[in-house]
Amino acid sequence: MRPLANRAVFFTSKTRARTVSLDKDQVQHIAVLARLKLADDEFAETVDKLSRIVDFVDQLSQASTTDVVPMAHPLHETQRLRADEVTEPNDRDHVQENAAAVADGLYLVPKVIE
Amino acid sequence: MADLHQKSLLQLSKGLAAGDFTSVEVTSALLQRIASHNDTLNAFITVTAERALDAAKKADSERAAGNAGVLNGLPIVHKDIFCTRDVLTTCGSKMLENFVSPYDATVVERLQSAGAVMLGKANMDEFAMGSSNETSYFGNVHNPWGLDYSPGGSSGGSATAVAARLTPVATATDTGGSIRQPAALTGTVGFKPTYGRVSRYGMIAFASSLDQAGTITRTAEDAALMLGVMAGFDPRDSTSIERDVPDYLAGLGEPLKGLRVGIVKQHFDDGLEEHTGNAVKEALKVLESQGAVLVEVDLPNLDLSVPTYYVVAPAECSSNLSRFDGVRFGHRARDPQDLFDLYCRSRGEGFGAEVKRRIMTGTYVLSAGYYDAYYLQAQKVRQLIADDFKKAFKDVDVIAGPTTPTPAFKLGDKTDDPITMYLNDIYTIGANLAGLPGMSVPCGFVDSLPVGLHLVGPHFGEQVLLRAAHQYQQQTDWHEACPEDFK
Numbered sequence: 001m002r003p004l005a006n007r008a009v010f011f012t013s014k015t016r017a018r019t020v021s022l023d024k025d026q027v028q029h030i031a032v033l034a035r036l037k038l039a040d041d042e043f044a045e046t047v048d049k050l051s052r053i054v055d056f057v058d059q060l061s062q063a064s065t066t067d068v069v070p071m072a073h074p075l076h077e078t079q080r081l082r083a084d085e086v087t088e089p090n091d092r093d094h095v096q097e098n099a100a101a102v103a104d105g106l107y108l109v110p111k112v113i114e
Numbered sequence: 115m116a117d118l119h120q121k122s123l124l125q126l127s128k129g130l131a132a133g134d135f136t137s138v139e140v141t142s143a144l145l146q147r148i149a150s151h152n153d154t155l156n157a158f159i160t161v162t163a164e165r166a167l168d169a170a171k172k173a174d175s176e177r178a179a180g181n182a183g184v185l186n187g188l189p190i191v192h193k194d195i196f197c198t199r200d201v202l203t204t205c206g207s208k209m210l211e212n213f214v215s216p217y218d219a220t221v222v223e224r225l226q227s228a229g230a231v232m233l234g235k236a237n238m239d240e241f242a243m244g245s246s247n248e249t250s251y252f253g254n255v256h257n258p259w260g261l262d263y264s265p266g267g268s269s270g271g272s273a274t275a276v277a278a279r280l281t282p283v284a285t286a287t288d289t290g291g292s293i294r295q296p297a298a299l300t301g302t303v304g305f306k307p308t309y310g311r312v313s314r315y316g317m318i319a320f321a322s323s324l325d326q327a328g329t330i331t332r333t334a335e336d337a338a339l340m341l342g343v344m345a346g347f348d349p350r351d352s353t354s355i356e357r358d359v360p361d362y363l364a365g366l367g368e369p370l371k372g373l374r375v376g377i378v379k380q381h382f383d384d385g386l387e388e389h390t391g392n393a394v395k396e397a398l399k400v401l402e403s404q405g406a407v408l409v410e411v412d413l414p415n416l417d418l419s420v421p422t423y424y425v426v427a428p429a430e431c432s433s434n435l436s437r438f439d440g441v442r443f444g445h446r447a448r449d450p451q452d453l454f455d456l457y458c459r460s461r462g463e464g465f466g467a468e469v470k471r472r473i474m475t476g477t478y479v480l481s482a483g484y485y486d487a488y489y490l491q492a493q494k495v496r497q498l499i500a501d502d503f504k505k506a507f508k509d510v511d512v513i514a515g516p517t518t519p520t521p522a523f524k525l526g527d528k529t530d531d532p533i534t535m536y537l538n539d540i541y542t543i544g545a546n547l548a549g550l551p552g553m554s555v556p557c558g559f560v561d562s563l564p565v566g567l568h569l570v571g572p573h574f575g576e577q578v579l580l581r582a583a584h585q586y587q588q589q590t591d592w593h594e595a596c597p598e599d600f601k
């Protein structure tokens with residue numbers, strides 16, 4: 001699989017009109033990063049549509065953004081911190097009613113360590 | 115009392131207070147309408163009939179005891195993105211097909227405490243990702259103005275329920291236009307407050323820096339009434355703003371004389387369908403006749419708002435939706451080989467195509483080697499767009515224009531090309547990127563399909579927006595038009 005990072009060099013040029021369409025290997029790699037298993041019949045469509053989306057958003061490279069500070073919050077607020085105090089009741093059993101597999105208050109997953 | 119379903123929230127409130135009818139009567143009448151029309155419209159994922167009647171009875175006895183809250187006994191529908199304790203909360207997804215929320219969203223809690231009676235949970239695009247309600251796992255919603263048309267999305271169920279007179283008001287959410295676009299396409303009033311004005315706690319997250327809860331109503335007055343209850347600081351939402359909640363109903367009567375209304379030239383260029391544009395221009399003339407002054411404003415970076423959004427929103431969505439792992443809640447794949455397989459198949463099976471595309475777009479723009487080029491660049495352009503608005507609001511009080519480029523489109527018309535669908539939100543996305551309040555108000559019809567007038571205000575400019583919309587509704591009756599089969 002071709003590492004995604006190899007294509008980053010593409011973005012050093014800002015004037016060249018281009019398409020940055022993704023290929024099958026890249027889409028497969030993104031799917032793995034995103035923890036998504038795509039069915040065979042949806043894979044081709046995903047490659048096509050994802051490529052169109054990436055081509056579309058690529059027009060952002062044309063914008064001149066020298067010295068612009070990236071937005072962190074639309075109202076420029078800073079993150080509020082709360083006091084380190086218990087505020088919520090322990091509702092574990094009720095919360096775990098939505099889990100597919102639990103035992104003794106623990107969530108069950110396939111064995112991780114052999 | 116045959117016309118209870120035609121009454122606004124405020125009218126119902128007055129009628130309940132005067133003893134003209136009871137909450138049980140209102141609730142029963144609307145539940146009956148939902149039962150007769152929902153098969154046709156598919157506006158609801160869940161109808162909570164029994165619970166609603168119990169709540170109505172309780173509201174009636176509270177009123178009799180002299181303890182009526184501000185929304186006592188008034189019917190409401192919640193978009194199925196809001197967690198409702200012990201009620202199915204699906205977010206329009208197979209992933210949450212069986213999810214029964216263990217808690218209430220703050221919005222739900224506040225409305226309930228004020229006495230509102232929930233009728234049910236409204237259909238929506240899956241995880242609010244869509245502009246046509248066609249990405250819902252529970253099937254698309256039909257537009258009451260033409261059943262083969264989309265009601266827009268993602269709050270298509272909320273908008274349709276209000277337009278078809280199945281409820282006077284519904285909650286909704288707006289990340290890129292998801293309140294205002296469906297409101298425009300169904301002839302209803304859609305209101306999205308300033309980012310942080312209404313708590314996001316218990317509102318299933320899509321893009322946390324853009325998401326904001328609001329309302330679909332038929333009048334600006336009802337939006338004001340609802341907002342007064344919904345807005346305000348919530349310690350459970352770390353981006354909730356600490357700021358007093360004004361009396362939103364108080365200033366609505368003030369005339370528009372001298373109101374400076376900004377017009378963005380690019381909003382009326384080739385991208386706007388001609389008749390839609392004419393309806394909006396007529397609306398601007400009405401505002402002018404009421405004393406408003408039209409001023410041309412420039413938003414030079416506006417054409418980059420859709421691509422900016424489709425980097426920022428998917429990036430945040432890919433992060434937010436990582437919580438759906440098949441372990442703690444949501445769909446879980448059968449017979450997983452190992453943990454990795456459990457994650458990949460649970461998510462692959464549980465999410466629909468559009469949600470997967472957005473997660474993958476977000477994963478791509480955040481991945482090593484692409485972060486600077488896409489995500490960081492988008493956040494810079496986003497700042498430029500916000501700066502444009504800030505500059506414009508030095509000269510004007512509100513910005514007005516079309517909500518959507520065209521009236522409602524046919525179901526299936528835009529599902530092939532994601533970009534065509536994304537461009538539906540071209541006029542609404544800017545407000546989300548800049549965190550501004552925005553609303554859509556019915557302003558006419560094109561071929562019997564509604565058109566919306568879009569109003570955007572400065573941060574915390576809710577009052578001026580509601581006032582402009584209310585005054586406009588005093589001069590016009592577009593919002594009173596009811597689709598023929600739903601009278």
